[in-house]
Amino acid sequence: MSEYLTAERGWVAISRHPKFGVDVDMVKWWELDERGVKPLIKEPDGLMVEPGPHTKDVVRATPKAAFLLAAGYELEALVERAVTDREFELIEDLRQLIKRAWTDGE
8 A cells, every 4th residue: 555745845767768768757756565665756747657668857956957957968968969079069069068167056
C-alpha cells in the first residue's frame, strides 16, 4: 500500500529526450511504498505519474539552478552531435557562459 506526501517547493525532475530535448517538470508528490520513494509529476491530462525513462535528475533547486542544470544536459546533447572544430568552439563558448551564470550571485 502506498502513502503519498506533498513535495516541498523546488523539487524538479529534469529529463532529456533524444528527439524532444530537455524538459523540467515540478515534482508535486512523493509516493512511498515497499519498493522505495518515487517522485510524481503532473501530466498535461492531469494524471500524476512517475517521470519517464529519460529522466536525468530529480533535485531540489532554485529556478535558476534548475534552468542551468537543464542547459547543461542540452549542452551534453550538443557535444554528442558535434563534428566540426567550429561546433566544438561554439560549445565551449556556451559552456563558459553557463559556468559564469552558475557562479554569479553565489
